[in-house]
Amino acid sequence: MSCHAPAEELVQEVPEPVVPGAKKRFRTVALIGPPNCGKSTLFNRLTGMRQKVANYPGVTVEHHSGKMKSIGRSDLTLIDLPGIYSLATYSEDARVAVEVLTGKMPGVPVPDCVLLVLDSTHMNRQLMLAAPVFSIGLPTLVLLNMSDQLEARGGKIDTLALAKELGHPVALISAAQGKNLDVIPEFLLRAGSKEDDGLRPVQLPILQSAASCRTWATQVTGRTKYQAPQAALWTRRLDSVLLHRVWGPLVFLAVVFAVFQVVFTIGQPLSDGMGTLLTSWGAKAALVLPDNWLRLLLRDGLWNGVQSVLVFLPQILLLFLFIGILEDSGYLARAALIADRVMRAIGLNGKAFIPLLSAYACAVPAIMATRTIENKRERLATIMVAPFMTCSARLPIYTLIIAAFIPNEKFLGGVIGLRAMVMLSLYGLGFLAALITAKMLNSSVMKASAAPFILELPQYRWPTVQSLTLRLYDRGMLFLKKAGTVILGVTFLVWVFSVLPIHGGQFSDIATSMIGRLGHWIEPVLRPLGFNWKIGIGLLSSIVAREVIVGTLGTLYGMDPATHAVGLQAALRHDMTLGGAIALVVFFAFAMQCTSTLAVVRRETNSWKLPALQFAYMTVVAYVAALVTNQVIIHLF
Amino acid sequence: MEVTALSNAKVGSAGVVESIDLPEEVSHHLAHLGFLPGTSVEVLRRAPAGDPRVYRIDGVEVGLRNETAKHIYLRLNAEDTGEAA
Numbered sequence: 001m002s003c004h005a006p007a008e009e010l011v012q013e014v015p016e017p018v019v020p021g022a023k024k025r026f027r028t029v030a031l032i033g034p035p036n037c038g039k040s041t042l043f044n045r046l047t048g049m050r051q052k053v054a055n056y057p058g059v060t061v062e063h064h065s066g067k068m069k070s071i072g073r074s075d076l077t078l079i080d081l082p083g084i085y086s087l088a089t090y091s092e093d094a095r096v097a098v099e100v101l102t103g104k105m106p107g108v109p110v111p112d113c114v115l116l117v118l119d120s121t122h123m124n125r126q127l128m129l130a131a132p133v134f135s136i137g138l139p140t141l142v143l144l145n146m147s148d149q150l151e152a153r154g155g156k157i158d159t160l161a162l163a164k165e166l167g168h169p170v171a172l173i174s175a176a177q178g179k180n181l182d183v184i185p186e187f188l189l190r191a192g193s194k195e196d197d198g199l200r201p202v203q204l205p206i207l208q209s210a211a212s213c214r215t216w217a218t219q220v221t222g223r224t225k226y227q228a229p230q231a232a233l234w235t236r237r238l239d240s241v242l243l244h245r246v247w248g249p250l251v252f253l254a255v256v257f258a259v260f261q262v263v264f265t266i267g268q269p270l271s272d273g274m275g276t277l278l279t280s281w282g283a284k285a286a287l288v289l290p291d292n293w294l295r296l297l298l299r300d301g302l303w304n305g306v307q308s309v310l311v312f313l314p315q316i317l318l319l320f321l322f323i324g325i326l327e328d329s330g331y332l333a334r335a336a337l338i339a340d341r342v343m344r345a346i347g348l349n350g351k352a353f354i355p356l357l358s359a360y361a362c363a364v365p366a367i368m369a370t371r372t373i374e375n376k377r378e379r380l381a382t383i384m385v386a387p388f389m390t391c392s393a394r395l396p397i398y399t400l401i402i403a404a405f406i407p408n409e410k411f412l413g414g415v416i417g418l419r420a421m422v423m424l425s426l427y428g429l430g431f432l433a434a435l436i437t438a439k440m441l442n443s444s445v446m447k448a449s450a451a452p453f454i455l456e457l458p459q460y461r462w463p464t465v466q467s468l469t470l471r472l473y474d475r476g477m478l479f480l481k482k483a484g485t486v487i488l489g490v491t492f493l494v495w496v497f498s499v500l501p502i503h504g505g506q507f508s509d510i511a512t513s514m515i516g517r518l519g520h521w522i523e524p525v526l527r528p529l530g531f532n533w534k535i536g537i538g539l540l541s542s543i544v545a546r547e548v549i550v551g552t553l554g555t556l557y558g559m560d561p562a563t564h565a566v567g568l569q570a571a572l573r574h575d576m577t578l579g580g581a582i583a584l585v586v587f588f589a590f591a592m593q594c595t596s597t598l599a600v601v602r603r604e605t606n607s608w609k610l611p612a613l614q615f616a617y618m619t620v621v622a623y624v625a626a627l628v629t630n631q632v633i634i635h636l637f
Numbered sequence: 638m639e640v641t642a643l644s645n646a647k648v649g650s651a652g653v654v655e656s657i658d659l660p661e662e663v664s665h666h667l668a669h670l671g672f673l674p675g676t677s678v679e680v681l682r683r684a685p686a687g688d689p690r691v692y693r694i695d696g697v698e699v700g701l702r703n704e705t706a707k708h709i710y711l712r713l714n715a716e717d718t719g720e721a722a
Binding site: 085086125129214229231245246333338452456 | 659663689
């Protein structure tokens, strides 16, 4: 990949520092900088694809770390601290940064030195973070990022004069273009020795006062004759269209529409193709295996479960590509600005718009995308409502029931079909539930907070291939690992309970297995909804993932002598009433049948409290709605 | 030289931040975006729905809801004073 070339130039094994009087070897380097300074791009440059993502204990802040392989220092761990404006501990992010820098974060080694990244195009503002970081007392290299933009727009910085003013080495770099990054290994080598760089500590401003830090920053830039670059003309021009009173919302709607198009027109066939491919692999692999319990476990148990997750990967990657382009280009901030008015009406923030939009494909990436919402309560509210959006995992059961029970009638000269209308109403139902839930949360538990909507509008930029690739890789791996492990475990359990107990060396029939007996046991609760015990098992198995119910029902009706000769649609028509069928899709519109979502909510909130609450709430809503639906239909027809 | 709430200043007008009357946590965040007494600010544009609006402060564009901007006071530049009344 061409974008790796600059980094490769740096790959030369740096020898151990042999300078006389060398201090202890460096092990840990902290990377810190304000939001939007290009810190993540630099982190990716320095560490390459190999990075670890974890949550700090007890907080929701994500912890990225990686070996500094790209500059030939695999012995050094780089810790990416959250983007913050100051070390004043108003936010969780800043608290985490302070704890890591001062070595008080459990499980994270004390950093030996700091790389401070600042956006060179806004020095007055960015330098405000330098003072508190210097006060920690660690060897610090100040990296003035985005040199390409500074130069292109006529800005100037005297790095030598700045280094003297700051008492720390300063270098102008471009992380996006990989320019001048060799200053980093040089600094790491020098800082590890006692070699004198001729820089002396300087007087710092009062750290608690933003005004004092600001005055200091302005004085420093003034004394070093910093020339701020011209305003980005293209950004102004684009904004006069993209935030225009008429064109703005139109472009915005076009973008929303495009997201749907990507998911349904491109993503769906890709997912289907992937499903076919995976099924055929499973079938081929099964031929090799002996016909015994192992084959049953591997193919019917584990492979089916894993496959049901893997088929969503193309859609998820497409979504992240799309969101990545929007975010990296700077449009996402504009979308948030446009959506804010509408989102505010239901007590959410404009920044919740994109996560909710992507929840139409899958709630898992949507919940991961809520990280852009700084306000914790608004973020939790968004997490609460996101699973109500009609995700693509609901489509298999919707399609099945609609095809089986809704006649293919057309209205208005064939323009509007009854089936399409039912499908659309199910989408509307989910949206309505999200709306009401958000409104409820806002007027009770999560009362609109004092934290305001403050949105920095970055300049428009071309997204880089490297950044998009890394994003897809990062999110794809996270999805596969986190969701995959949970799915694998639950699938295994479901399979085990569907073949146990063993009678005379034979597995049980599903009807007499533990899960079958469980189905019969819960049937009384489900009968008022119009569901029989097989649907009950389908519901139980689909707690893993919604689409699992279609597979489960296929197996159950396939094994039943009365229905095994006919297709699944005919079998359902034979076994269910119209009320029960519609109640089933209504149930799916509301229910939280998705362990991946529960797992990701747990991961994002670092506690089981919210996922448990969410599961209970959504199941109750689903049960009541399905009950009402079935009873109403019974009494109407 | 008239002092007015930022939310009342017309699009296109500019001035200098006079004072900010917001909770510590919010004003701290705003301060790091440049909203500090003495900094010049320009009302750049409105979002299509009219609110939030975009302000240019110290070379950075920041979107604020009017409910926040009404607690930021600015001294309008002479040429804008007449229009903002």
